[in-house]
Amino acid sequence: MDIIYRYDPYQPIECPRFETSDAAARALRDGNARFGLMVEKVQGEVFNGDTSRPIVIPSSPLSLGFPLVPGKAPMQSPFGIILGCSDARAPIERIFDHSHNELFVVRVAGNVLGTECLGSIEYAARNFADSLRLVVVLGHTGCGAVGAAVDLYLDPDAYGAIAETHALRSIVDRILVVVRVADKALERRCGLGCSSDPGYRSALLQMAVYLNAALTAHDLSRELQTSVADRMQVVYGVYNLVSQGVEAAPRDEATFGMAPRTSAEFTELSDRLADSVLSCGILTKLENS
Numbered sequence: 001m002d003i004i005y006r007y008d009p010y011q012p013i014e015c016p017r018f019e020t021s022d023a024a025a026r027a028l029r030d031g032n033a034r035f036g037l038m039v040e041k042v043q044g045e046v047f048n049g050d051t052s053r054p055i056v057i058p059s060s061p062l063s064l065g066f067p068l069v070p071g072k073a074p075m076q077s078p079f080g081i082i083l084g085c086s087d088a089r090a091p092i093e094r095i096f097d098h099s100h101n102e103l104f105v106v107r108v109a110g111n112v113l114g115t116e117c118l119g120s121i122e123y124a125a126r127n128f129a130d131s132l133r134l135v136v137v138l139g140h141t142g143c144g145a146v147g148a149a150v151d152l153y154l155d156p157d158a159y160g161a162i163a164e165t166h167a168l169r170s171i172v173d174r175i176l177v178v179v180r181v182a183d184k185a186l187e188r189r190c191g192l193g194c195s196s197d198p199g200y201r202s203a204l205l206q207m208a209v210y211l212n213a214a215l216t217a218h219d220l221s222r223e224l225q226t227s228v229a230d231r232m233q234v235v236y237g238v239y240n241l242v243s244q245g246v247e248a249a250p251r252d253e254a255t256f257g258m259a260p261r262t263s264a265e266f267t268e269l270s271d272r273l274a275d276s277v278l279s280c281g282i283l284t285k286l287e288n289s
């Protein structure tokens with residue numbers, strides 16, 4: 001199978017510039033939809049055994065990272081900052097079908113907000129304010145870092161295994177708080193006994209992934225002192241490793257959710273996520289009762 005990046009030299013070559021956060025979010029949403037279509041097309045052709053036709057991806061020299069002016073480095077002008085997980089299955093530019101000089105990407109296990117990550121983001125926010133319009137915290141389903149926090153929450157005795165490792169603790173400890181919030185939200189929705197359900201770990205993990213991204217977006221919003229009215233909104237989303245889609249909640253059509261601004265908004269989000277996760281039928285006892 002051939003996958004061909006093709007550019008039309010008669011089409012104008014433009015760097016994407018956006019006036020608003022909504023326009024920047026739309027560009028990422030559209031890029032993720034393009035990526036999903038490409039995956040669907042490749043899977044369809046491989047599944048059907050027809051790999052003779054090339055898959056053509058419209059492109060331009062800039063999107064492929066080829067500078068147009070010899071002897072001159074391009075000006076850095078990203079339109080979005082993305083804080084994502086280091087997971088090798090979640091490459092940011094590929095997920096959003098965007099390329100060189102469009103996204104300022106910071107990746108760390110569990111997409112947690114450590115000092116160095118915040119410093120990188122603040123640097124970008126200060127230096128590329130002319131082009132930046134959006135900050136995204138991107139979690140992903142099946143996150144190993146969130147899974148480790150869930151396992152420690154369910155079995156605190158296992159904490160000894162990482163207690164001596166400051167670096168690992170610093171990641172897991174930041175995530176434990178959202179695991180507890182997820183646990184409490186599930187308990188409010190389906191009672192104390194639900195934690196004995198065989199599907200409880202999966203439900204807790206799924207909720208914690210969304211809440212972790214949302215809480216980090218909240219923290220970033222406070223640090224950057226942005227608000228809905230500002231030119232650079234802070235949002236969160238979760239990349240689904242199975243569907244390749246980015247979503248604000250399981251099975252949600254919205255790609256991104258706004259960073260919760262208060263503890264009340266965060267609690268309300270945790271209750272909505274609990275309803276959403278429970279509607280997927282993860283808790284088997286609840287489904288069969």
Ligand SMILES: [Zn+2]
Nearest residue numbers: 085087143144
């Ligand atoms: Zn991860």
